[in-house]
Amino acid sequence: MNNVWTDVMSIDDTFEGEVTRLDTQNKILAIYNVNGSVYCTDNVCTHGNALLSDGFLEGHEIECPFHQGRFDVRDGRVTCEPADKALKTYPIKVSDGRVFVDLSV
Numbered sequence: 001m002n003n004v005w006t007d008v009m010s011i012d013d014t015f016e017g018e019v020t021r022l023d024t025q026n027k028i029l030a031i032y033n034v035n036g037s038v039y040c041t042d043n044v045c046t047h048g049n050a051l052l053s054d055g056f057l058e059g060h061e062i063e064c065p066f067h068q069g070r071f072d073v074r075d076g077r078v079t080c081e082p083a084d085k086a087l088k089t090y091p092i093k094v095s096d097g098r099v100f101v102d103l104s105v
C-alpha cells in the first residue's frame, strides 16, 4: 500500500534531541528528532492523560512526565513500566526540508 503523505512542518521546526508537539487533522502527535532522524507517535501516553511532548527524550526513548513510563519512538514499544501498551506510530519522512507524515494509518 502506498503512503499518503501530509506536509506537517519544516524540519527547521524540530530540534535534535527534542520532541515537538504537532496538532493536525484532529490528532495530537509528537515529532522526535534523534540525531537528525525523525519519528512520529501519538502524543498522549497510553497509560494516562499526559503529553509525551512534555516529557524527556533520551536517545530513542521518550519518558512520560507523569509516571516515567518509557517508549521507543521508533516502534512505540514500551521500554519501562508502568506503561504497558504500545504507542501508535506513524510513517514519517523528510523531503526538501519539509516533514511529511502518513496520517492515514
Ligand code: FES
Pocket: 045, 046, 047, 048, 049, 050, 064, 065, 066, 067, 068, 069, 070, 082, 083
Ligand atoms: S501517564 Fe504516562 S506513564 Fe503514566
